[in-house]
Amino acid sequence: MQIKYIDGPRLLKAIQAGINHVITRKDYLNKINVFPVPDGDTGTNMAFTLATISEETKSNNNKQVSKVADAVADASLNGARGNSGSILAQFFVGFADGIGSFRRLTPERFSKAINTAKNYSYDALSEPKEGTILSVISDWAYSVNNIYEKHDDFVMILDFAFEQAKESLRKTPEKLAILKTAGVVDAGAQGFVDFLEGINHFIKQGEKDDVDTSTIAEPVDNFEVEMTDEFRYCTECLVAGDDIDRIKLKEQLMNLGSSIVLAGSKKKAKIHIHTNDPQAVFTLGHEYGTLSGEKADDMLKQQKDAHGSHEEIAIVVDSGCDLPEDLIDEFNIHMVPVRLNFGDEHHVDKVTITSEEFWHQLQTNSIHPQTSQPTQGDFRRQYQFLTGHYNNVISIHLPASVSGTMQSATLAARDAEDLPIELIDSQNGSIGIGLIALRGAEAVKSGKAKEDILKIIHQAVENTTIYIGLETLDYVVKGGRLSANKKKIANLLQINPILSFALNGINPIGKTFGSKNKAEKLVKFVSSKLPDGPYRVGLAHGNALELAEKAEHHFESLGAEKVISTEIGPALGVHAGPQALVIAIQSLKDDLYE
Structure with a gap:
């Protein structure tokens, strides 16, 4: 069987076959991930990126290859995760731009689109490294360009180019010392070859089933790699704007971290960066448009x-x-x-x-x-x-x-x-x-x-009961958890509700009276509810360290096995407000204690 052209449905089916195969290889890709940092998530990021493409394009029935490529590119930006996922997204953006408005792809048009995708992939990085997914993309594009003039059959073209991609993958440790030391190939490059293998198998066999990958990558033993990156957070966000200057944005990002990948177009851009200040990245991105999908992985x-x-x-x-x-x-x-x-x-x-x-x-x-x-x-x-x-x-x-x-x-x-x-x-x-x-x-x-x-x-x-004491009801009202009228009544009667969690939500579990020393009254109330036998206490305060320290000493004096103290986080803090005090009592009479 020969394939002389690629239209929209053929492209989408082939990409889906590649996606399916990468997803089956996720755990292995995580295992061999050592570059740019050994955080073991390359497979997860590639799988997530590609799964988003699959979900967002599964109902696409467009016969025009350019429309399908545009949809794939847009979905890839929405789902791009991690260094490898962001590079893949930029590859798909370049591929779509390289296709232009063509309804079908001939081998020549395909080669030109792939070459554009390769160039986009390199341009997305502030410091492109050989021995990575970039090398395999480049060698694969080069081999497609070399053979399409001799053959007009996509089956033969893609099979030949796939063999060259495998050879390029094998050489990645020769180009990147950290790979050679660990005894692995580059995880992102392996993922791209897995993607090509899924496509190749589908074109030759008409199947999207799992395939034998033992000829590409032998199983590896566990290895230890030291974290060498000076930046802690893998930070990402999606920027939607009217005229995003990606060159200027990339230059500004270089002052905030390393491993920068900026994928996208003038309308939509995906930022990936390793940094110690994720908020500075988000603030910068906001200058160029509306942000979504903000995340910062440790x-x-x-x-x-x-x-x-x-x-x-x-x-x-x-x-x-x-x-x-x-x-x-x-x-x-x-x-x-x-x-x-x-x-x-x-x-x-x-x-x-x-x-x-x-x-x-x-x-x-x-x-x-x-x-x-x-x-x-x-x-x-x-x-x-x-x-x-x-x-x-x-x-x-x-x-x-x-x-x-x-x-x-x-x-x-x-x-x-x-x-x-x-x-x-x-x-x-x-x-x-x-x-x-x-x-x-x-x-x-x-x-x-x-x-x-x-x-x-x-x-x-x-065994765990929580008691929430508020200094003011203002923030509960602002957060919509209490009506202004009920607040007026409580203030008039100088009632301080003590709240706790129940099956139907947060409800009063008690109350104290008076406008002064509310935290001390809460502590006294909770002290009367202590369980028999061993227990420990958790304290969370709303920017009120002194109140928490007094409560800690009090419960220690009453015989708590341990008192753990921290600050109230925003999830509760937006409603509790400053000077709030949360006390959790946990009985330790359980199967672990016994």
């Missing part, structure tokens, strides 16, 4: 997951969970961030805004902030990454009665076919979720079986 934590030693079960929370950073690191708890915004100023909780900055803005900014739950995509990306490094996930989140976070996590978990995920409604918030997650992480660290860990976490949910 590469140091990812590297520990990919190449460090850890248990086989991962604990995941959202940033509605408040817990000191040192405990999150010590117990390897993974956090999916809540997003918040003060008007047009967008932040990623606990990443692009510090607690000090949040509390300052809350009190001085005329715009009351809004929070939004992590999306299904946020959870899916986290779960996809964990798939290659853990056998099970236990995901603990804000109650379904007060947030859509559980729904987002549930939908994402359904997509994670290769990773068993247990979802738990914490029936709690702030430091309350923190204590529950910590109990689960302690059970994981003790070596308990999964079923026993789940039982202990459910016991922790039952």
